[in-house]
Amino acid sequence: AQSVTQPDIHITVSEGASLELRCNYSYGATPYLFWYVQSPGQGLQLLLKYFTGDTLVQGIKGFEAEFKRSQSSFNLRKPSVHWSDAAEYFCAVGAEGESGYSTLTFGKGTMLLVSP
C-alpha cells in the first residue's frame, strides 16, 4: 500500500523568502504525485501533479515540484512567498483502483505561516 510522509507539521517563512515543503512517498510502482492546497474554510485545490515525463513540474500560483525517484521525494517549492500563500499543503500519491478510478493517499499536511 502507498503512503506519504510530510515531515514538517508547521513552517514559517518570511514574505518574499523562498519556500520548500518536503514530501516523501512509498509506492511499489511509478507513482502519480500531487500537491493540494487548502485555505482556511475552503476545499482542496490542486497545485500541480506528476504523472510521467519531465521530473520538474510547474503548477499554479508560481509553485513547482521536483520528482526524485532515488529519494522517493516530491518536494514543493516557490521562489518568493506571498502572504496569500498561508494555507495548509497536502502531498498525495495516487494509484489506479480496481474500479479504474484513482485512490489517493494523502500526507498529514504542512501548515505554512507567512510572517511580514
Add this chain to the structure above:
Amino acid sequence: SAVISQKPSRDICQRGTSLTIQCQVDSQVTMMFWYRQQPGQSLTLIATANQGSEATYESGFVIDKFPISRPNLTFSTLTVSNMSPEDSSIYLCSVEDRGSGMGELFFGEGSRLTVL
C-alpha cells in the same frame, strides 16, 4: 473543471443523532468520493459512490455508520449515523476529472461537523 457544492457547510450536532450531507456537482460524473478530515489529520477516503450501485467502503468504514446515496450522476449524500464526538470532522465530497488525467480530484468546500 468541476464545481462542487456541499450542504451544510457546518453544523453542531448532538450525540446519538444523524446528519445527512449533500453534494451537488455541476456536471455529470461517474464516480464520487467521500473523504473525512479529522482535526489535525489528513484526508481519509470513506467510500466511493458509483451511480446505480452500492458504494464501496474503505477499511474501517461501514455502510451502517456512513450510508451513501447516489441517485443520479450529479448528486450524492453521505449520512453520519448515531454520531459521537469522535465523528467531529470535516467531510469532503470529491470527483475525479478524467479529462485532466487520472487522479485530478476536485473537492467541495467541506462540511464541518461538531458533535457535542
